[in-house]
Amino acid sequence: SNAELSSQLAAASMEDPAAIEAEPALYNYAVQGGASVFRTNCAQCHGSGAAGVQGQGYPSLLDDDWLWGGTLEDIYYTVTNGVRNEDNMDARWSQMPSFGTDGLLTSGEIDQVVQYVRQISGQEHDAALASQGETVFLDNCAACHGEDGRGDRNVGAPNLTDAIWLYGGDVATLTETVTKARFGVMPTWKERLSETERKAVAVYVHQLGGGE
Structure with a gap:
């Protein structure tokens, strides 16, 4: 029965x-229930197909x-605790410095590092500026994003070497990101969804194709 499956989940x-x-009935129950939870609570930001909203900080x-x-454990934790919200002390948390707004880098240095990021992500770039930007990157960005720019999940720092961008990888958007930083927030669902609902939606998201 659904009550038994809910208890098992x-x-x-x-x-x-x-x-x-390994339990087909339990797994199917979780996926179907998770799909319903997702449509009701998550699709508004991540889209009905879970592809996210490019340029607005809602990840695919x-x-x-x-x-x-x-x-599955990571996804469940994120669903439960959220990201950068003040409602849960256990929320995922990372904070990129506002390198331009806070005067940590000059506009010239920002131009350089933006071109370097464009270079390591395989995009068209100014080679001369990118060469200078490598030093700026290593001195200011590598501590979180890694010397190779591939990111660090321990601190929520994204991979900068691929074609996947939360806000965009064009020059104007990257310049704004480095200058002002980003601070996307995901709510905690610990009090809004039951444990079973949170586990179900984690299973649903995990099986969409991007789960590890």
Whole structure:
């Protein structure tokens, strides 16, 4: 019965997705229930197909580009606690400096590092500025994004070497990001959804194709 399956899902460990996947009835219940939870609570930001909204900071949930990890356990934690919200002390948290607004970099240095990021992400760039920007990047950005620019999930720093951008990888958008920083917020669903609903939606998102 659905009541029995709900009880099983509530008792299931998110650390061991294989235990859920090994039970077809339980897995199907979680996916179907999670789809309903997603449509009601998540689609407004991530889109009905979970592809996100490019340029507005709502990530696609269909790829493997996860800021904090895409395992079932990671997804469940993010759904439960949210991102950068003040309602939950356990929320995922990262803060990029506002390099321009706070005077940490000059406009010239920002131009240089933007061109360097364009270079390492395989985009058209000014080679001379990018060469100078490498030093700016290593001195100011590598601590979070890594010396190779591939990011660090421990601090929620995105990979800058691929074609996946929360806000955009064009020159104007990157310049704004470096100058003012970004601070997207996801609500905590701990009090709004039951444990079973949160686990179900985590299973649903995990099976969309981008889960690890």
